[in-house]
Amino acid sequence: MPEIIFNGPSGRVEGHYQPGKSDNAPIALILHPHPQYGGTMDDKVVYYMYHAFAHRGFATLRFNFRGVGRSQGEFDNGIGELSDAAAAMDWLQTQNPNSTGSWIAGFSFGAWIGMQLLMRRPEINGFISVAPPANLYxxxxxxPCPSSGSIIQAQHDDVVQDSSVVKLVEKLQAQKSIEIDHQVVPGANHFFEGCLDKLMVSVNTYLNQRLSK
Structure with a gap:
């Protein structure tokens, strides 16, 4: 799990990168929660999702948005952070020119950024969006949503309203060209405290389902 530094739009970007298990391994980018509320690439949800992809042989990257950790720059209300994510995807693709697929996963604020990047990068063919803050952004x-993926919410989320996520899911499920998986983690709060194992059952079940096809 080597630490890496790559160039982003605001200067140095700090990340952790796990190379793929083969030359044509798919790639996965993992995005962390809101930088102004303690979100970093070492968030437990981000860390666990990172390893879920890495253990399946993906070339996997998680990184700190601008102004977090050793990443240079200042918080930019999502605009700059989207640029950071695009630069991270560029770096991943440069490192893995023979990649056979691209995934993105994000938690909370990172889910919002990840879904925006999904719209801009048609090569991304799968996503996992954990606690997408549909009532805040x-x-x-x-x-339409360009790719199939999974949306996972916490049963007792005190930050993201259940109804807003359900409305988003129903909107996306109405599309005929994609499939949207929707799971609710029982007993979990927004940060999945004490429920990380339950969250990862949802993540791993979906990945196993998609990757077996």
Whole structure:
């Protein structure tokens, strides 16, 4: 799990990168929660998802958005962070020119950024969006959503309203060209404290299902 530094739009970006198990391994980018509320690439949800992909042989990257850890720059209300994510995907693709697929996963604020990147990068063919803050940010850009994926919410989320996530899921499930998996983690709060194992059952079940096809 080597530490890496790559160039982003605001300067140095700090990350952790696990190379793939083969030359044509798929790639996965994992995005962390809100930088102004303690979100970093070492968040437990991000860390666990990173390893879920790495253990399946993906070339996997998690990184700190601008202004977090050793990443240079300042918080930019999502605009700059989307640019950071795009630069991270560029770096991943440069390292893995023979990759056979691309995935993105994000938690909370990172889920919002990840879904925006999904709209801009048609090569991304799978996503996992954990606790997408649909009541706090506009997700109307998903019109239509270009890829199948999984949306996972906590049963007792005190940050993200259940109804807003359900509304988002129903909107995306109405599309005929994709399949949206929707799972609720019982007993979990927004940070999945004490429920990380339950969360990862949902993540791993979905990955096993998709990757077996």
């Amino acid at each position: 506009d997700f109307s850009f998903l019109a």
